[in-house]
Amino acid sequence: MFVDTAKLRVQAGKGGDGCLSFRREKFIPKGGPDGGDGGRGGHVIFRASSSQNTLLQFRHQKLLRAQKGQAGMGRRMHGADGEDLIVIVPVGTIVRDAETGELVADMSTEDQEIIIAAGGRGGLGNEHFKSSTNRAPRRTTKGVEGEESELELELKLLADVGLVGMPNAGKSTLISRISASRPKIADYPFTTLEPNLGVVDLGDYRSCVVADIPGLIPGAHEGKGLGDRFLRHVDRCSLLLHLVDAGQPPGQALSELDAISRELELFSPSLARKPRLVVLSKLDLTEAREHVAEISAGAEARGLEAAAISAVSGEGLRALVGRLARFLEELPREGEPAGGSGAGRGGDSP
Numbered sequence: 001m002f003v004d005t006a007k008l009r010v011q012a013g014k015g016g017d018g019c020l021s022f023r024r025e026k027f028i029p030k031g032g033p034d035g036g037d038g039g040r041g042g043h044v045i046f047r048a049s050s051s052q053n054t055l056l057q058f059r060h061q062k063l064l065r066a067q068k069g070q071a072g073m074g075r076r077m078h079g080a081d082g083e084d085l086i087v088i089v090p091v092g093t094i095v096r097d098a099e100t101g102e103l104v105a106d107m108s109t110e111d112q113e114i115i116i117a118a119g120g121r122g123g124l125g126n127e128h129f130k131s132s133t134n135r136a137p138r139r140t141t142k143g144v145e146g147e148e149s150e151l152e153l154e155l156k157l158l159a160d161v162g163l164v165g166m167p168n169a170g171k172s173t174l175i176s177r178i179s180a181s182r183p184k185i186a187d188y189p190f191t192t193l194e195p196n197l198g199v200v201d202l203g204d205y206r207s208c209v210v211a212d213i214p215g216l217i218p219g220a221h222e223g224k225g226l227g228d229r230f231l232r233h234v235d236r237c238s239l240l241l242h243l244v245d246a247g248q249p250p251g252q253a254l255s256e257l258d259a260i261s262r263e264l265e266l267f268s269p270s271l272a273r274k275p276r277l278v279v280l281s282k283l284d285l286t287e288a289r290e291h292v293a294e295i296s297a298g299a300e301a302r303g304l305e306a307a308a309i310s311a312v313s314g315e316g317l318r319a320l321v322g323r324l325a326r327f328l329e330e331l332p333r334e335g336e337p338a339g340g341s342g343a344g345r346g347g348d349s350p
Helices: 171-178 227-234 251-268 286-301 317-330
Strands: 007-010 044-049 064-065 085-090 093-097 103-107 113-117 148-156 160-166 196-202 206-212 239-245 276-281 305-308
Touching: 007 113, 044 093, 044 276, 044 305, 064 085, 085 093, 113 148, 148 227, 160 171, 160 196, 160 227, 160 251, 171 196, 171 206, 171 239, 171 251, 171 276, 171 317, 196 317, 206 317, 239 286, 239 317, 286 305, 305 317
Parallel strands: 007 064, 044 085, 160 206, 160 239, 239 276, 276 305
Antiparallel strands: 007 148, 044 113, 093 103, 093 148, 196 206
């Protein structure tokens, strides 16, 4: 089951109390205070891992609590620190404060760790309070409570290329042909019920990750259909492949192209501005081949580059993968300003 949002409470461990103790040994009168400090409470630590791809574990586990620190002991013995609670989350998880909406962490890299809730400091034993005027202090301090907060987790899959389009446009078939992903494929709407990721071999020991999300329909930004729930998963993609069924009449195909463009804009203007390549699918159909020229001209009139493929016969797939490779090569390196070459919205073709 794919779960990409969760809400939970995290509670770090309380620090152990300081110890009240006096040294008592034979032949050593008035040994003095020797109470040790309490141990630190355990931290709650989030660690990103690609071994997880869903937030399902938090569907029923609503409270994450780290271990308390041990109290100090006599003979100046320090209490043991509470054990840290390591929580594995998928790479791409965004953590926000549930009350303020403030970003707490963006777990975007493998093995990234962040202390989400810090454990409380241990209390001081009475040996800290001895002085020349107070040689038998009976004062200690309590351990400090650990941090506690309500968090909202949102998973945004990390992919280089995102597939968007109407239901049955051929997205799942395409990702199954250019990668090792094997999504469910059928001839009825909403075959894809959850995002699928596929790794595409670009040659020369290079690869990219492609994300296939459920099909969009008009009104998706208002919650209609399924795709709006998963649009967040293409929010980080560098390029969008907008699949259009070329087997339908050109007027209807262009109308659907405009409808999806409008849904992207209404959902997130920044998502709509991403480089986009229109992919005309189902070229194996006779009527689709007759419609390609007119639909391509309509896409170019809208400032979008177009390419025609048949995921069934494989026609055009090698050229499409080559365009993906060239586009990803031209992306600005980390630290360089964004706005490199791309398809659509006035950009260059990938």
